[in-house]
Amino acid sequence: MRVFGIALAALTLLTVACTPAEGGANPATGAKTTSAAPAGAALKVEEVAGGLEHGWDMGFLPDGQVLVTQRPGRLALIGGTAPGSPVTEVAADFSDVLADGEGGLMGMVLHPDFEQSRKFVTCQTHQQNDEAVDVRLVTWTLAADGRSATRAGDLLTGLPINSSGRHSGCRPTIAPDGALLVGTGDTASDPTISQDRNSLGGKLLRIDLNTGEGLPDNPFASSPNPVERRVYTYGNRNIQGVAIRPGSDQVFLAEHGPTVNDEVNLVRPGGNYGWDPSRGGTEDSYDESVPMTDLERFPNAVPAQWTSGDITEAICGAAFLSGPQWGALDGKLAVVALKGQKMLLFSLDEAGAVVEVVLPPEFDDTYGRLRTARTGPDGALYVTTSEGDDDKLLRFTQG
Numbered sequence: 001m002r003v004f005g006i007a008l009a010a011l012t013l014l015t016v017a018c019t020p021a022e023g024g025a026n027p028a029t030g031a032k033t034t035s036a037a038p039a040g041a042a043l044k045v046e047e048v049a050g051g052l053e054h055g056w057d058m059g060f061l062p063d064g065q066v067l068v069t070q071r072p073g074r075l076a077l078i079g080g081t082a083p084g085s086p087v088t089e090v091a092a093d094f095s096d097v098l099a100d101g102e103g104g105l106m107g108m109v110l111h112p113d114f115e116q117s118r119k120f121v122t123c124q125t126h127q128q129n130d131e132a133v134d135v136r137l138v139t140w141t142l143a144a145d146g147r148s149a150t151r152a153g154d155l156l157t158g159l160p161i162n163s164s165g166r167h168s169g170c171r172p173t174i175a176p177d178g179a180l181l182v183g184t185g186d187t188a189s190d191p192t193i194s195q196d197r198n199s200l201g202g203k204l205l206r207i208d209l210n211t212g213e214g215l216p217d218n219p220f221a222s223s224p225n226p227v228e229r230r231v232y233t234y235g236n237r238n239i240q241g242v243a244i245r246p247g248s249d250q251v252f253l254a255e256h257g258p259t260v261n262d263e264v265n266l267v268r269p270g271g272n273y274g275w276d277p278s279r280g281g282t283e284d285s286y287d288e289s290v291p292m293t294d295l296e297r298f299p300n301a302v303p304a305q306w307t308s309g310d311i312t313e314a315i316c317g318a319a320f321l322s323g324p325q326w327g328a329l330d331g332k333l334a335v336v337a338l339k340g341q342k343m344l345l346f347s348l349d350e351a352g353a354v355v356e357v358v359l360p361p362e363f364d365d366t367y368g369r370l371r372t373a374r375t376g377p378d379g380a381l382y383v384t385t386s387e388g389d390d391d392k393l394l395r396f397t398q399g
Contacts, residue, residue: 183239
């Protein structure tokens with residue numbers, strides 16, 4: 001077990017692209033830089049469990065246990081959220097999972113009625129006869145003792161796939177209205193996918209949790225194409241985090257950029273987020289030199305709320321710190337990073353604009369690559385590491 005008290009008074013404050021002079025504002029977003037962290041704030045980090053391999057997502061069971069997907073195609077049940085909780089492998093048939101590169105067993109969500117139905121949904125790359133077929137959402141039923149899971153059926157198939165696993169997505173999150181939001185990747189192959197509303201790739205989807213169909217109040221609900229009816233945003237590249245701001249209808253996306261310019265985006269239903277490696281259909285190859293949000297080609301594209309600029313963080317899971325137990329950190333958006341091996345805490349104004357970004361330097365390289373961030377029922381923030389060897393489930397609280 002490791003427990004760390006981290007004084008946030010010593011934190012470094014960042015903004016997008018580069019850090020302007022103290023007290024100034026970043027020209028890209030107006031996010032300001034200050035020299036002091038919230039007074040009296042501190043974080044404590046506890047290691048709940050180890051022995052995982054690329055823990056990709058998690059769900060909190062009503063009995064206090066935690067279900068964790070692992071990218072190679074394994075499911076773990078962690079016996080609680082206290083440090084040193086035991087880890088048990090859940091028997092389930094993931095033989096069809098294409099565990100290659102960025103693909104494998106990825107995101108998951110529990111059904112809101114899990115206590116009665118025992119159902120949960122995973123997002124996974126699918127192969128047949130050793131050939132990549134698609135990325136799909138699968139519904140499972142967890143046994144009463146938690147030691148096995150059976151496949152209840154495919155919720156949604158046909159999400160595009162790259163046989164290498166690149167840009168597979170795939171982050172599902174349940175909205176307060178019960179809709180299933182799913183951030184998908186563009187496969188980094190066919191350059192037209194993100195802008196094509198008849199493709200499920202490079203999108204935020206909004207679907208019915210039980211049928212997989214698009215919801216009747218979606219922005220393209222009147223389309224004759226059932227794929228387009230599921231689309232909530234398009235022109236995305238590779239969504240890795242989906243977070244809903246408590247007490248609002250604001251949805252934020254953490255998205256990988258092309259080498260640089262990772263983005264935090266605020267969802268606008270029906271919005272185009274401006275990624276187009278086809279250059280308007282004139283380029284057959286996947287051209288990653290185009291802007292992450294191409295406002296020249298798409299003047300009405302939705303600008304990012306924050307971008308990493310000329311560095312690569314590979315931001316991933318995202319969740320809000322919420323509740324009085326967080327003190328001055330209440331309401332901040334926590335985003336973890338793979339390549340950056342850090343956590344970023346975003347302060348937002350009421351409209352969702354980024355005011356400042358706090359980066360705790362003690363987290364730099366301390367835990368390695370960080371994949372998932374989810375808020376638990378106890379209000380704590382839970383994070384998985386993604387090193388591939390003895391990965392951890394970590395619990396963050398205010399110290």
